[in-house]
Amino acid sequence: MLLNFGNKRIIATANYMGNAQLIDELFAFIYTMPPLQERPDDIDYIKELFIKEALRTLMIDKSDIHSDQIPTNLTSNTESLKKSVYLYLMQYSMNDKEIESVLYAYLLKHLEGKDGYREYLALYEKPLIKAGLKKFGSQLQLSQVLGINRNTLRKKIHEHNID
DSSP, rough: OOOOOOOOOOOOOOOOOHHHHHHHHSSOOOOOOGGGGHHHHHHHHHHHHHHHHHHHHHTTTSSSSSSGGGGOOOOOTTHHHHHHHHHHHHHHHHHHHHHHHHHHHHHHHHOOOSSSSHHHHHHHHHHHHHHHHHHHHHHHHHHHHHOOHHHHHHHHHTOOOOO
């Protein structure tokens, strides 16, 4: 979205208007910007900026990453968009040791109770099965890849409510 401000300068921005009458008295021109989700050109532009920033910040050297691969979360405008970019790129670039470290930190914080093994086994099984189904497209083929019986796989799909 392009705005022609001519010789005008933006001197204030805010997410909250507060006292609208006082704002009107202080500022000659007030423009209410629509939410980011209503500005698709801005979404693409800002997303590309966040991708470049994240690649540099996270020291990721990936030229095969395309903007359309990255989920776009606009629930909190640019904040949630930036977070979705960073999360995706972190997940995309992590190796086995980094994943293990993340799981360790999570389990160290949350592991309690009497049935922890069963409770947290889903952290591994559910994404493994979902990714396998997406990648192979067949329960039979996935059961062979995982080295488990097809009926066992079906049972686990049902237990984890996987579509």
